[in-house]
Amino acid sequence: MGTPRVVKSQAITDLLAQFPREEEFPLDDEVPGEVVMAEEVREQWVMKFNGSSTTHSGGVEVVLYHEEDKAVALSFKLEFPCSNNTAEYEAYLTGLATALEMRVKHLKVLGDSNLVICQAKGSFSLKKPSLAPYKAMVQRMEEKFSTFEIEHAPRNENWFVDALATLGSQIIFKRSIARIEVSKREESIIEVLKEKFREEQGEGDWQIPIKEILVKGDDAAELKMLKDYALVKEELYRRMLGGVLSRCVGQEEAQRKLKEIYDKTYGSCREVSLYRRLQRAGFYWPSMGKDAN
Structure with a gap:
């Protein structure tokens, strides 16, 4: 897949509106067509994600596409300290949330984070408490899709999202102006999604x-x-x-x-x-x- 073009979507606009930020990611009005919802019964979308971190912040990039002319790209600068693994999970959950907002039912995920992919597939165990909320949210979101696949993609096949995630982690916002298509996010996506995906405990729950x-x-x-x-x-x-x-x-x-x-x-x-x-x-x-x- 080449560099995907960004297209408008009300679902994505609604998702972005949930994140506290100073600078919005402009959805390109010049690109013809509009990805409103994934309507076809067996229409499978592919999601690529990547996250990167520096000492004090991180970067997240997600690309969702069905065909070359149906692509959505999102990029965030994370304005809070995070590890590389945390940034990768932030990217993964951002992509899942975006796909669900678009009503995607069939999703294939490609990423180059060995830990995130292997924990999602159950081949790596969870030991770090700091990653526990991420894995729990992933488990709740993945089950919302009718069909779901996740595979490891070598870094050289994930170059587009890798470059933009690195850019997102390194860019510095001066004052309130940032002339670049990267949104700021000052809290973890876990805080944004936790109420929506909270599992209710019934009376008598053990x-x-x-x-x-x-x-x-x-x-x-x-x-x-x-x-x-x-x-x-x-x-x-x-x-x-x-x-x-x-x-x-x-x-x-x-x-x-x-x-x-x-x-x-x-x-x-x-x-x-x-x-x-x-x-x-x-x-x-x-x-x-x-x-x-």
Whole structure:
């Protein structure tokens, strides 16, 4: 794919409006045509993403395209400290949010971040609490698509998004004027999306009493019994062997994940059990072993 042309979309305008910033990314009025929504039943869009960081900020670039004349490009300068991995997740979630706003149902993702791609596919475990909110949001957003694929793209095949993400991380805004098509974002995309994708906990959810004990933190005996649990950004996690963090889920989400993982792996190598695949994907609930049999 060559350098994609930027096209207008009300869905993208609405998404950009959610981000606090001083400078908006101008959607090019000179480009004919308009990507309003992805309407075709089997229309698959491709998303490429990349993030980069410097000492005090980061850059995010996302390109979504269906055909050469159907492309959307977004670029952000992240006005908060972030690691390279955090910037990559910011880019990935920005792309997913954009695709959902456009009502894309079938998505193929290409990225050159080995950690993000492998954690999304379940081949890398989550150990860093700072990345836990990102992986949790990714899991909730990916299930919104009818079909979803994610693959690793070598850096030389991701040159366009790589260059713009690097540019976004290095540019310095002076006063309130910036004559470049890069938007400023002063908070993580997690803060923008968390209410929309929050998983409601029903009455009797097994996580509620554990969370209450951890929040209060005044009962040493109970805290000792719950030493394998941790709260990260109001989400409950269980520490597994090797320091792996598995996200705790309620019964409703658990049933969805059982079906999702089973459907994805049905007919594949039977040497790896459904329970083990759920573990690799980073989920936990007390009856997971029994439910997976």
